Amino acid sequence: MKPTRRLISTLALVAALGAGLTACGPEDDPYGDSAGSDGSGGSSASAQPSKKPAPSAPSDKAGDKAGDKPSDEADGPGDCGTPPKLPAGHKRVEPAAPPSKGSLSAKDAKPVCTPNDWIYHGQGKAKYYLFAENVKAELATGSGSTKAVPVGELWMHAGDCMTNQSAVKAPYSCSGNIYDITLDAEGEINSIKEIWHP
Known part of the structure; x- marks a missing residue:
């Protein structure tokens, strides 16, 4: 009787070990049937790191297809589409000091x-x-509208927006402290316009 029990116990142990080995086999083989399946659940996740470097071309195509989306997300939340392009020779700046x-x-x-x-x-x-000596300066007076002012008035306005916003009176406001500038051949500002933003 004892030899029969030992035989049955041994067979049960071998069967259990065999089932365990069979379950582990496909996960360890990155080129097996489960390697090509991305939706096979948690067991293929352990095989994912070893096979990610190989399909670099398809993932690159996916990034190209997304276009500007990854860079948009890096620059901030939202779905704005393509970033705006400024006219040639124009740049936007934010004063760092009055x-x-x-x-x-x-x-x-x-x-x-x-x-x-x-x-x-x-x-x-x-x-x-x-x-530059003859600077064209404009301050924003609302959405899409500006008023030509002496450059000294623009300097005071920009400084007040940075240090004392209560000093700014209508029709002007502090709307982001961003200015569109153009430079002359010497690299000096020859036009500066405040950009209005709500």
Whole structure:
């Protein structure tokens, strides 16, 4: 009787081990039947890292197909579409300090996608600009409208927006402190316009 029990116990143990080995086999073989299936559940997840580097071409195509979406998400939340392009020779800046007579320290302003559309924000190190002798200056008076002002008035406005917003009176407002500038051949600002944003 004892030899029969031992035989049955041994057969049960071998059967259990065999079932365990069979269950582990396909996971360990990255080129087996389950390797090509992405939807096979948690067991293929352990095989995923070993096979990810091989299909680099298909994942690159997926990134190309998405177009600007990955870079949009990196710049902020929202679904804004293609970033705006400025006219040739124009750039947007955000003053890093209140402008002083004849000069401006400002960071390049880049578009950032927000739930309300693209908004510009200064990024990186500030650059130093001089103003040309005959600067054309404009302040925003609302959506899409501006008023030509002496450049000194623009300097005061930009400084007030940075340090004392209560000093800014209608029809002007502090609407993001972003300015569209153009530079002359010497690299000096020859036009500067405040960009209105709600």
